[in-house]
Amino acid sequence: MTRTKRSSNLKLCRVAIDTYRENVAYMHRECPIYRAEGFQALSKIEVSADGRRIQALLNVVDDDGIVGTDGLGLSEQAFDQLGLEAGGLVQVAQAEPPGSMDAVRSKIAGERLTQEDFRAIAKDIAAHRYSKMEMAAFLVAAGQAGLDRDEVLYLTRAMTETGERLNWHEPLVADKHCIGGIPGNRTSMLVVPIVAAHGMLIPKTSSRAITSPAGTADTMEMLATVDLPIERLHEIVRMHRGCVAWGGNANLAPVDDILISVERPLGIDSPSQMVASILSKKLAAGSTHLLIDIPVGPSAKVRHMRSAMQLRKLFEFVGDRLGLHTEVMITDGRQPIGRGIGPVLEARDVMQVLKNDPEAPFDLRQKALRLAGRVIEFDPDVRGGQGYAIARDILESGRALAKMDAIVKAQGASQAQHATGRFTYDVNAERSGVVSRIDNYFLARVARTAGAPMDHGAGVTLLKKIGDSAKKDECLYRVYAEFPADFDFAKNLNRQHGSGYTIGEESDILEPYVEF
């Protein structure tokens, strides 16, 4: 019902303020148009000229130094988005709320949305026509009323269509993805070299940590440059059949990134949103075959086999209908994988496995081989059940390490520090017994509090895992920090909340939800 009123000419200028994913416009309080239009600070306005138009949140300025009374300032991103020269004339008007908000209100009322509704929503979000609160309304409504599986399909398709799509010009483009939540779970850095050494195309684009102590991109960055232009990625993949790069440069399913910038601070995460987010990114990245890892455990994202199965069906349903062959492995998510948590410590685990070091963490090696084996079985020439043995041969023969070295060299070997944090303390067992539980969330929190992933050498090394015996005062894990303040914060966390380990009897150990 916002009415579009008369608009007039203002001189465009760039205000050197970075407002990230939110466009902001600055108008002087004495600007005649501001007064005439009855705009209000924080109202959304539309700025247009020469057929180009953007929407922006209005901030009112009382300082000629920022914008004059005859000018309209735009924050850096908004200015770039409009793409016009400073000094040119622009028109402003009250912005109409995005048309697709009607669909959001229908969803709030509990109704089912159509493919066209989701297309309109995704298009408006991609065009930055949604404010953060409008996105929050959409996400909460969709999460709470729930999306049925057709709606998840529609949303995924709409999100895929909004951005670029990579095309690798090959019939089989493999990928793997873990839904997250398990610290230290760096299997991609093993699966990629193994699968690429087998000759399959596996151009892996990963994210940085959002709420975890390290993402695959953060850990890979300890070894190689991950921030690569898309053309360079293509060259590397053509040459080496694989890569492990950061996916942020490719404008793949940009709606997903925008929605994540709202989901993350709100701490909300619904299964339908997760499926749409993962599959739209993979489709946009040009994958044809995808293996999804769903860890299940009492402190994993998915806590019950029942939920894991539901999620699996949803992945399969949506993936199949969008032409992405999707398989799901449900894995043991009772505890962190490997020993290290944090970029440097995780990279060390990965290299030990690649080097067939007898000290290499057994669980990381096993899990990576199982996953790689399943991906290799996407190859029509591999018989069902042979993948694991092929993967193991590739690893044990050193071909995986050689492939990783080649990929690292191609991406550009890293100059990053490989030292662990200077400040360390040990968290010890409070009684003797057998480790029966480890809290994934808590261990991740300790590692983050100690400085990971920002401080590369910060984090945690686990010395005991489930099933290990521990004597009273024996070390369970060691915490590393690079700065004294973080060291104190982490220590305090342990002092207040304990170790995150449960020490009990052999019989207390939870059966893994999955044979593995």
Next chain:
Amino acid sequence: MTRTKRSSNLKLCRVAIDTYRENVAYMHRECPIYRAEGFQALSKIEVSADGRRIQALLNVVDDDGIVGTDGLGLSEQAFDQLGLEAGGLVQVAQAEPPGSMDAVRSKIAGERLTQEDFRAIAKDIAAHRYSKMEMAAFLVAAGQAGLDRDEVLYLTRAMTETGERLNWHEPLVADKHCIGGIPGNRTSMLVVPIVAAHGMLIPKTSSRAITSPAGTADTMEMLATVDLPIERLHEIVRMHRGCVAWGGNANLAPVDDILISVERPLGIDSPSQMVASILSKKLAAGSTHLLIDIPVGPSAKVRHMRSAMQLRKLFEFVGDRLGLHTEVMITDGRQPIGRGIGPVLEARDVMQVLKNDPEAPFDLRQKALRLAGRVIEFDPDVRGGQGYAIARDILESGRALAKMDAIVKAQGASQAQHATGRFTYDVNAERSGVVSRIDNYFLARVARTAGAPMDHGAGVTLLKKIGDSAKKDECLYRVYAEFPADFDFAKNLNRQHGSGYTIGEESDILEPYVEF
């Protein structure tokens, strides 16, 4: 899980930018703390010094003219809220998300919240610790999962407790409130002088238009100053037993205003939120007896008698438990009340009724007398059923007009223009017949498009109401605008969507939902 990191000293400065209800902090990109902390544009930071602390959204600045590398800028409201001198040293840290977001996430998951949960949410919102998207998450979750009636009670109580509470030091403080949605429905400006002339205390604080073509405060402003300091309001009410003022100066239930700033642009409006919003404001305003007007009709906010009854029960339940005697009148909401829509045109209707002008709109007069009668019956000395006759006597004797004149004089007679808009056009009947329906929403939209309430003389005058005969090309209503552009916009609206009137047979007329 956000971690609080080490913080350092920055020089506070005020950035002359008005960001309305959202605190914004400005930090230079080259500021050493920005780099060290790994802040991100739009992350929420906490700014503190001398035991005072506020939260603000971070904008990153690339211009020393706005803030230097050793400074921290705050937008005008944020600077005032922190309340410290420019130049002093402040500390910044990553802000913890508000603790009560856990309760919001429980609500998203469909759980029931406790009184303590609602207290924590209201307290965090009042302290500006919620971002707009966090509020949107709360509102959508509460609206969609629904609040049971105990939860509405908890929310109302929590909202009442966050702000000031007026105390009139009298046992009976009357008030009336309409849930809105009916254009021209300016009964408060009649009820107040009638009830005050009867001797009851009725200190009415009203809102300005949010999405309507005029609020009571906008229309009253055509006659008198409505923006009065709270002390002055007390004096006027002591002297004259009533007032019609704008409620924005009193800091009553401030959480309500903050939530409305999110509900309005989202266009969401749930019954529980409406009840909590209205009752918390009235409780904070010191009312003891409240009459609620719920208009029902096909284009009113409430469209079915069933919903009106549910809403009535909810008002009664919450009101009773909070010591506010609440009565509900369900009224005829099939069409606008009176003739005028827009500040000047509505003020004219009101004055005609007060002056007992034979031309005065009958429906406005009748409705106001019924409402005033019910309020007068709150008086223990008035027998049930006598209120209407008392109200009519007060109006017909001229005592209501005299009381209104006294109140206007006390508040300060207005200097506002009383002219209707210079540009007018008529909307005529497309066929002959009987007016059977009038669309409230559409008429409100025409009046707003023509410029109401900002342009005081803009709006609509209805010449035909339901039941009236109209010949083809006879005028149904006249539209007034003050500016040519608005005139064109409104005319276009009519050209595209018709008149909003349905002309049919006598038998097409919808029975009113309510005998009236």
